Amino acid sequence: MALLGALACLGLLFLPVFLFKKNLRLYLNLLLPIFLLIPFDLGSIILFGAPINDSTILLVLNTNFHEAMELIGGYLFTLTIGIAFYGVGLLLLFNKVPNTMPSKTASYTSLISLIVILALPLFDNGIKEYFTNLRSRFYTIFPTSLLYAAKMNYAQYQLVNSTRQERESFKFNAKQDVNINGKQLYILVIGESSRYDHWGINGYAKNTSPHLSKRENLISFNDAAAGGFITEYAIPLLLTGVGADNFNKHYQQKSIVSAFKEAGFATYWLTNQVDEGHISIHIQEAEKQILLISDYRATKNVHRDMELVETLKKIFTEPGDKKFIVLHTSGSHYDYSVRYPDYFDIIKPSNKTVFSKSADKRFKDVLVNSYDNSILYTDTVVDSVITLVSSQNAYSSVTYISDHGENLFDDQRNLSQHAYPVPSKYIAHVPYFVWYSPLLEKIFPDKIANLKLHRNAKISSENIIHTITSMSGVRYSKQDSSKNVTSPYFKNNEQRILGANKKVYSAATLK
Numbered sequence: 001m002a003l004l005g006a007l008a009c010l011g012l013l014f015l016p017v018f019l020f021k022k023n024l025r026l027y028l029n030l031l032l033p034i035f036l037l038i039p040f041d042l043g044s045i046i047l048f049g050a051p052i053n054d055s056t057i058l059l060v061l062n063t064n065f066h067e068a069m070e071l072i073g074g075y076l077f078t079l080t081i082g083i084a085f086y087g088v089g090l091l092l093l094f095n096k097v098p099n100t101m102p103s104k105t106a107s108y109t110s111l112i113s114l115i116v117i118l119a120l121p122l123f124d125n126g127i128k129e130y131f132t133n134l135r136s137r138f139y140t141i142f143p144t145s146l147l148y149a150a151k152m153n154y155a156q157y158q159l160v161n162s163t164r165q166e167r168e169s170f171k172f173n174a175k176q177d178v179n180i181n182g183k184q185l186y187i188l189v190i191g192e193s194s195r196y197d198h199w200g201i202n203g204y205a206k207n208t209s210p211h212l213s214k215r216e217n218l219i220s221f222n223d224a225a226a227g228g229f230i231t232e233y234a235i236p237l238l239l240t241g242v243g244a245d246n247f248n249k250h251y252q253q254k255s256i257v258s259a260f261k262e263a264g265f266a267t268y269w270l271t272n273q274v275d276e277g278h279i280s281i282h283i284q285e286a287e288k289q290i291l292l293i294s295d296y297r298a299t300k301n302v303h304r305d306m307e308l309v310e311t312l313k314k315i316f317t318e319p320g321d322k323k324f325i326v327l328h329t330s331g332s333h334y335d336y337s338v339r340y341p342d343y344f345d346i347i348k349p350s351n352k353t354v355f356s357k358s359a360d361k362r363f364k365d366v367l368v369n370s371y372d373n374s375i376l377y378t379d380t381v382v383d384s385v386i387t388l389v390s391s392q393n394a395y396s397s398v399t400y401i402s403d404h405g406e407n408l409f410d411d412q413r414n415l416s417q418h419a420y421p422v423p424s425k426y427i428a429h430v431p432y433f434v435w436y437s438p439l440l441e442k443i444f445p446d447k448i449a450n451l452k453l454h455r456n457a458k459i460s461s462e463n464i465i466h467t468i469t470s471m472s473g474v475r476y477s478k479q480d481s482s483k484n485v486t487s488p489y490f491k492n493n494e495q496r497i498l499g500a501n502k503k504v505y506s507a508a509t510l511k
């Protein structure tokens with residue numbers, strides 16, 4: 001893969017040689033910015049196991065000097081030597097390159113480069129998706145990947161900025177309408193790429209949820225649907241409940257975080273993902289944000305989900321009796337085997353020991369084993385959150401719902417991961433668990449009874465904001481009992497899900 005990547009990169013760099021055959025040094029000077037960026041790209045590969053992409057740029061923008069030094073501190077010596085060698089190499093190159101090249105050599109160079117660029121996509125997934133493969137190469141291969149990354153970041157920045165005023169003046173008019181004396185802790189754990197049917201608790205053949213299966217006061221809902229097919233769409237929909245048909249409305253309003261804030265709760269956002277524009281506008285609503293950011297494309301220096309639980313432990317010692325906390329996890333995002341530590345490598349063989357491409361169906365078993373281990377790990381993560389919350393003896397609940405599911409070579413389409421424009425039923429159907437403390441059940445017995453009653457109802461992530469607020473006794477003007485799973489008036493949701501190009505599907509129609 002590295003060799004093919006290097007070939008593509010060289011192909012791009014040598015393609016214009018023919019145009020500059022009489023002025024090669026001019027071309028070399030034009031390339032200088034790219035040469036200067038190469039050490040950073042290499043550094044990113046060495047440090048994070050992934051080249052620079054749009055998330056890396058966000059990661060750099062979000063980090064501080066201390067954090068950065070902590071990360072590169074151990075590499076500082078090697079880095080300095082590497083850069084010195086590279087600098088000398090560059091100098092030599094600039095001195096050696098002649099200004100002109102024979103026309104024949106130049107045309108051969110450009111022609112071969114063109115052939116390389118056009119031929120490489122054939123090695124991806126066959127010719128079926130040739131043009132998609134060709135195009136996506138420019139997004140992922142240095143140096144054009146940097147342009148793409150910069151463009152993505154800028155577009156997001158503009159969109160977020162243009163809607164800022166409307167969002168900031170938005171109000172839920174939320175307040176708690178019950179008098180609760182004592183500690184209150186409401187936790188929302190957002191899963192990543194976790195699908196309903198790979199959980200033991202939901203009937204999967206492998207016991208991937210040994211802990212949650214034994215939990216008391218835990219309800220697993222059987223028919224919950226994601227709001228969007230990718231994280232960037234699914235999470236704002238989940239947080240704001242605007243519905244997949246009105247995705248853009250989420251820019252104009254605040255999320256569940258602010259509903260709790262208005263009702264007097266201290267609000268926290270904990271994440272180990274790089275949350276881009278759509279999500280970060282809602283993260284900013286939280287009074288405290290703990291961002292252990294690591295790009296899911298990275299294979300090194302990643303923050304695992306259990307670190308979020310450790311952080312949660314610290315938050316519980318902070319003063320204040322009313323807390324609402326969101327944990328945005330990395331869950332089961334590809335590369336699955338990177339999500340969990342070695343001692344969770346229980347189902348074997350996995351990608352911990354076998355290398356495979358993510359879309360190579362010949363390795364289906366290995367990929368699925370890795371995926372299932374990541375579910376095993378998530379089971380422990382969510383169970384640990386419940387143990388922690390439960391030890392606080394509070395009026396409390398823990399909600400877990402995944403942003404969307406994942407394709408695992410389920411049928412003859414051999415789909416993998418989750419980014420196909422039309423979502424599959426494996427993307428739409430997500431696990432949704434609610435744990436409630438005995439104290440909470442004592443004050444809201446009817447609400448808990450209704451939750452249990454609706455265990456097989458058609459639910460969507462759109463229902464989350466109405467449900468969690470209601471379960472906590474928080475009321476706001478647009479709270480809708482027909483969308484509130486704890487209400488006797490709850491109505492089966494239409495389960496709309498947003499796919500690519502702003503097309504919306506009903507989950508029931510998906511294959």
Ligand SMILES: [Zn+2]
Pocket residue numbers: 192193230231232403404
């Ligand atoms: Zn996701």
